[in-house]
Amino acid sequence: MSALLTFPKGGVHPPEAKGQTAGLAIEVMPVPDELEIILGQHIGAPCTPLVKKGDTVAEGDLIGEVTKGLGSPIHASSAGTVKQLGVSAHPMRVSAPSITIQTDRQAPPRRYERTDWSGLGREELLKKIQAAGIIGVGGAGFPTHAKLSPPPDSKIDTLILNGAECEPYITADHRQMLEHPAEIVEGARIIMKVLGVSTCFIGIEANKPDAIAAMEKAAAAGGGGQVQVRAMKVKYPQGSEKQLIQTLTGRKVPGFALPSAVGVVVHNVSTTKAIYDAVVLGKPLYEKVVTIAGKGIKRPANLLVKVGTRVRDIVDYLGGVTPELAKIVYGGPMMGFAASSLDIPVTKTTSSVLFLAGEEIDTRPHSQCIRCGWCIEACPMGLEPKEIAIYVEAGRAQETAQFGVFECFECGCCSYVCPAKRPLVQLVRLAKMKAKR
């Protein structure tokens, strides 16, 4: 194989820690007794509920609709009865409005039949994707139909599927690529039709040779000669949108601009699988593959769970936590959020919940900056985290725009390499809140 592709500036090599779950097939978790479905799964305004207490719902029923602004509808993940409209704890926001469903475990799972989409036009495809409630499941949760409708003046020529999965521990996308490569390629074909492009790259980190092989085979079979798999070097944050685009196309997305500015649209492989489900099967997005890993959980797994499943139920299903458990993280160890409760429900964007033991986290106390320059070398955006941090600590956060704080996407590379263990991402986050754009 020729030299692996990667981005030129910055990046780090945290322990990959994927061995625990990489070999475990996606396992369907039984429907729990109760589901808590958050009405705002995505960026934008939360949905307005369409059901009230006591209503019965069937699996896949629309239960929340977008009434204002950018958004994405919500569906019932399982058949059952609406128990209450309330508020749930949320992994990133403090709390969010939600619908609790008492599930009917006797109800047979809903079946979806394959339909032919080749006759559908761009608008019809977009409508199906929007109606299925699809959002970017790999990250921030941007509504997919909006991403597929780039500004009319931008000339999109390339679709990139993100299969990098560069965060340690997480193997959900890896399993999707291994188990559903043909579906992902078909999903890519749908997106390509919507965007009117004839080039698609699937970027996968080289630590997943089996996924690369599976996707290559599927692309050769169903890609119509337009879908190509690209192996990339293992380096965090290889899966960050801007770094990924630079790696695969050499183009640089300017600050504050969207990938469409350089003619590219990026979708996660799991989102692409959801697009396949929506268009080919007519199935809305209400299930999610979530990696549960770390030395703090009895049985690590890649679980297919209903959106709204509480982490507590997952823990029970997997046999509970181990005595070594020291910290629970929603998302990956680099960009995830520490959790304080097990009552948080899985959302469409949850890719993993990690149960880390003391030995898996860094608890060394932080000290003063020793000006070693590691953070500068590690920052993929070419920023000077140490400088920003010093300004914030000196109470001069407002002046940090000059250092480009808004280009920081909180990848955490700087904190990861800092030998003084300074909380650089947190300080940069603070700077972003206080500085003026």
Added chain:
Amino acid sequence: MWTVVACLVPPLVLSVFVFGIRTLIITAVSVASCVAMEAISQKAMGRKVTVSDGSAVITGMLLAFVIPPGVSYWLPILGAVMAIYIGKHLLGGIGYNIFNPALLARAFLLATFPVAMTSAWLPPLHNTAIFSTLGTAVDAVSTATPLAVLKTQGAAALAAQFGTAPNIYTTFFLGWRPGAIGETSGLLILLGGLYLMYRRYITWHIPVSVLGTIALLSWIFGGPTHFTGDPLLAILSGGAMLGAFFMANDYVTSPTVRTSQLIYGIGVGAITVLIRLKGGYPEGICYAILLMNPVSPVLDRLLKPKRFAPPLGGAK
């Protein structure tokens, strides 16, 4: 910070065996005065006292490391005042001082006590009589450092006194030669430096560029004709190793951007060789570093990392 202190302990222990227990006393005096001076300065300026962070201890050790082992016991006290009060707290303040405090103090002592600072060298002991140099009248047995011999008497004299290659390399590498307290053993300094690199406290950029430049320029210009100098001897003698790993690399006074670190290191190396060959002193790394110190923020500003892709239209 305490990791750095730990890395400085082996050369100190070795110096006791090479020059006698007096090096330990000088170092202790230096460290104690630096810590006291730090506390006094911070109190006097109404700042938080931070002596427990270990940085004054490092300054104290480094200060002792660059003065000759035969000096009077009170000399480091004066050096400490210079290093901590003037060098660290007046010229910039903690974390922002412009010059390396220990080297600034050494330069000051060299200017005010030139005799003691240039002649109180001790010959290495040839037995374990580490207490024999305890008294104050040690100036009588003073000797000359290899670089001084090389400068004033030439290569033949150097070989006569210290042996020829490859024996001289081994002797110098292990540290059995006259010199400042902590600078003699290239081996122990190298080990300390490598450990700091392994712990990611420092990177290779400064030490390698400093030593590489010294070696290269000494090879080209250091001999009787071009390209006949001895590069290995050049980095094993004087304070080159100590300077490259522990002085030029000082967190506060060196650049943080990798490319500026390289340029800074090349600058230090070049000035060192220039002073050694053409200047008035046998060793020049101290002044070389002091001269490059104020340049580091400038280098950092000029060679800022390239932002990934700043916003279009220059808007912030």
